[in-house]
Amino acid sequence: MIAILKHGTTPEQTQHLIDWLARMDLDVHVSQGAQVTVLGLIGDTSRVDMELLGSLEMVESVKRVSEPFKQANRKFHPNDTVIDVGGVKIGGGNFVMMAGPCSVESEEQIIEVAKAVKASGANILRGGAFKPRTSPYAFQGMKGEGIQLLLKAREETGLPIVTEIMNISTLDLFRDVDIIQVGARNMQNFDLLKELGKTDKPILLKRGLANTLQELLMSAEYIMSGGNERVMLCERGIRTFETYTRNTLDLTAVCGLHELSHLPVIVDPSHATGKAKLVPPMAVAAAAAGADGLIIEVHNDPAHAMCDGAQSLTPAQFDDLSRRVRKVREAVL
Ligand code: PEP
Ligand code: MN
Numbered sequence: 001m002i003a004i005l006k007h008g009t010t011p012e013q014t015q016h017l018i019d020w021l022a023r024m025d026l027d028v029h030v031s032q033g034a035q036v037t038v039l040g041l042i043g044d045t046s047r048v049d050m051e052l053l054g055s056l057e058m059v060e061s062v063k064r065v066s067e068p069f070k071q072a073n074r075k076f077h078p079n080d081t082v083i084d085v086g087g088v089k090i091g092g093g094n095f096v097m098m099a100g101p102c103s104v105e106s107e108e109q110i111i112e113v114a115k116a117v118k119a120s121g122a123n124i125l126r127g128g129a130f131k132p133r134t135s136p137y138a139f140q141g142m143k144g145e146g147i148q149l150l151l152k153a154r155e156e157t158g159l160p161i162v163t164e165i166m167n168i169s170t171l172d173l174f175r176d177v178d179i180i181q182v183g184a185r186n187m188q189n190f191d192l193l194k195e196l197g198k199t200d201k202p203i204l205l206k207r208g209l210a211n212t213l214q215e216l217l218m219s220a221e222y223i224m225s226g227g228n229e230r231v232m233l234c235e236r237g238i239r240t241f242e243t244y245t246r247n248t249l250d251l252t253a254v255c256g257l258h259e260l261s262h263l264p265v266i267v268d269p270s271h272a273t274g275k276a277k278l279v280p281p282m283a284v285a286a287a288a289a290g291a292d293g294l295i296i297e298v299h300n301d302p303a304h305a306m307c308d309g310a311q312s313l314t315p316a317q318f319d320d321l322s323r324r325v326r327k328v329r330e331a332v333l
Helices: 011-022 050-055 107-119 143-157 168-174 190-197 213-224 252-260 269-273 276-289 315-332
Strands: 002-005 027-032 037-042 059-063 083-085 088-090 096-100 124-126 161-165 179-182 203-206 231-235 265-267 293-297
Touching (some): 002 011, 011 027, 011 037, 096 107, 107 124, 107 143, 143 168, 161 168, 203 213, 213 252, 252 276, 269 276
Parallel strands (some): 096 124, 096 293, 179 203, 231 265
Antiparallel strands (some): 027 037, 083 088
């Protein structure tokens, strides 16, 4: 349920109302916009007398929110959420370019790629240290050592870093990481999501291989209901009958998620397509569709990458993509 307050309601009146609602065992989420203040009521709202609430002097209107996601819902928070990651703003018109290799492989590799993508306009460095691989015989990542190398690359370039967590038992190793990624395969690892909800780290939550937008938003809700509201949603392609591409990039997710939610939406055309050639056009399309950012795999030597070489761009290809994305954003905004 949401209650929209009348323009001009004082902070004291608002607090008074919140206290009254809290006595009904409800959590109240306050969204203070330039024009309106929205109170989002979380909990068993069946006890709230809508007529009574709506009749209060300061209340403009009361509505039931039928969707099961509440805190992620745009109705609870009409303005776009802007997430600040070490000075880099994401969402609400602030576009982010995350780039880097699928996996951290060595100090030379990650630092070389970090410098290159930064020069081309990337503002966040990606790199997997814990890798969720389909085969147990495939390279599983450099783990803790990989995170240390990412931190070194951050020191060298100033770029904040994003890297994937697979198991909550490793959370300590992510202490200095700027954004924690939850990969597609863990989107519904609810215990992991609950624990991340207790942290203060921005979370990049990727859509599961066969999950709906509502399921993605419910997973965001797991994190947010624990107290961590800094969640970014990531469309990375879903499994369909098409085999030409690794997955099928669902660009309608950008618009759908923006309509349903206030959280920033990032698009990953690398995992969506699986083919380096298709990454730039889909990146451009995502920017045109209104994505709040991109996450792109870039490798200094894709032919010899330990993971996802076929979908990785060279630094020169990334430079070109970045230039085209900037142009498209200027054209459509
Ligand atoms: C990744 O970003 O490295 C990754 C494994 O992506 P996804 O979870 O989308 O497959
Ligand atoms: Mn990858």
